[in-house]
Each structure stands twice: as structure tokens, then as C-alpha cells.
Amino acid sequence: RYWRDWSSDVCSSDLHCFFASKLGEPEAVPLVNFFAVGAKNKAILRVVALRDSLIVIKEDGIFRVTGDTVTNFVVTPLDTTVFCVAPDSVDVINNQVPLLSNQGVCLVTESSVAIISRKIESAIQPILGQTDLAAQTTGVAYESERLYLLTTTEANTTTASITYAYNTLTDEWSSWDTLMAAAALGPNDTLYYVSTDNRIYRERKKQTKIDRSEEHTSE
Numbered sequence: 154r155y156w157r158d159w160s161s162d163v164c165s166s167d168l169h170c171f172f173a174s175k176l177g178e179p180e181a182v183p184l185v186n187f188f189a190v191g192a193k194n195k196a197i198l199r200v201v202a203l204r205d206s207l208i209v210i211k212e213d214g215i216f217r218v219t220g221d222t223v224t225n226f227v228v229t230p231l232d233t234t235v236f237c238v239a240p241d242s243v244d245v246i247n248n249q250v251p252l253l254s255n256q257g258v259c260l261v262t263e264s265s266v267a268i269i270s271r272k273i274e275s276a277i278q279p280i281l282g283q284t285d286l287a288a289q290t291t292g293v294a295y296e297s298e299r300l301y302l303l304t305t306t307e308a309n310t311t312t313a314s315i316t317y318a319y320n321t322l323t324d325e326w327s328s329w330d331t332l333m334a335a336a337a338l339g340p341n342d343t344l345y346y347v348s349t350d351n352r353i354y355r356e357r358k359k360q361t362k363i364d365r366s367e368e369h370t371s372e
Contacts, residue, residue, distance in 0.1 A: 169195060169211065171190065172188075203249075235256055246321060247321055304332050315329075315330075334347045
């Protein structure tokens with residue numbers, strides 16, 4: 154029987170490490186296939202796969218992992234001044250990672266981190282210090298519509314009260330009154346979301362005028 158002494162291991166805490174499986178065997182993850190990212194006392198919040206790298210979202214910044222196999226993985230800091238303040242805001246659109254950070258809404262690429270919320274900074278900055286911001290914020294990327302949707306709070310509220318919609322093509326923001334506690338794209342590229350009052354909604358997507366009709370709900 155094989156026993157491992159975690160107390161002497163570089164990854165004695167799981168907070169700052171990720172593990173990699175064997176090639177072609179995703180269910181097999183050797184204990185030696187671990188990789189440390191950033192500070193030991195700062196947790197990994199999300200790991201997102203892009204086309205040619207992994208983006209690691211940590212409490213102490215944004216990191217990139219490149220390489221083809223476990224023998225040549227390289228961890229590189231992308232930006233250690235940007236910190237994700239709402240892990241559920243993280244998603245992927247157009248091979249980029251949008252998220253809500255301490256500097257506003259950011260878009261992470263494989264080479265840089267850019268702030269995209271300058272146009273709505275007066276609305277975003279006042280909420281960044283709110284205690285329950287992470288619990289009240291969720292984001293979803295809608296690739297075919299070129300949209301990133303972010304439900305969050307406003308300066309005068311402590312619960313989710315607005316959804317911001319960012320168009321990646323036009324670099325413009327708009328606001329919706331649809332509030333999402335969770336969301337995902339389902340079959341046929343259809344948006345499903347759980348509202349803040351715990352109802353499940355499905356987008357109409359028949360490409361007819363019915364798509365724009367008022368919602369119908371039943372108890």
C-alpha cells in the first residue's frame with residue numbers, strides 16, 4: 154500500500170494547485186501530476202480552457218498555463234493586480250474570459266487582461282466593495298449572440314437588481330431587467346436560466362415573432 158506524506162509536499166494545501174490526468178485517461182490522475190500556481194495561501198477560484206492554454210483565476214491574480222504534456226507545463230502570471238471578486242462571473246466567449254474583478258469587468262486573453270467596463274464605470278465601481286457581491290453576481294457568455302450577460306447589484310442595493318449586457322462586436326453595454334441566479338446554454342444554442350426568485354426559464358428561439366412575446370409561466 155502506498156502512503157503519501159502531504160506535510161512535506163509543495164502542494165500540502167490544495168488551495169493553489171491543480172492536478173492533471175494521464176493523457177487519454179481523464180479518470181486517472183496521478184498524485185505526482187500537480188502544479189502550483191501563485192501564492193500558497195491564495196486559492197484557485199476557476200480554471201478555464203482556451204484554445205492554446207489554461208487561464209487560472211486565483212485570489213492573487215490571473216495566470217496562464219501553457220504546454221502540451223505534464224512534462225512541459227509552464228505557469229506564467231498574466232496580471233497580479235487584477236483579482237476576481239465574483240467567481241460565478243467567469244465564463245468563456247470568443248476564446249476570451251470575461252469576469253468581474255476589483256478593477257471592473259475584465260476580458261482575459263491568452264496574452265493580456267483588459268478592462269472593458271470603462272463606459273459603465275460609474276455603475277460598477279461603487280459595488281466592488283460590497284460584502285455579498287460574489288453571492289449576488291453571476292455571468293454567462295452567449296457566443297452566437299456576441300453577448301456577455303452579468304447579473305449583479307447596484308450601488309443602492311445589496312441583492313441582484315440589474316443585468317448588464319456587453320456586446321463583444323460593438324464594445325457597447327446595455328442593461329436588462331432579467332435577473333439570473335444561474336444560467337447556461339442548452340440544446341440548440343438556447344439560453345436557460347434560473348431567476349433570482351428560483352424559477353427556471355427557457356429562451357424562445359424559433360426565429361419568429363413569438364420569440365418577442367411576453368413570457369408565460371405556470372405554477
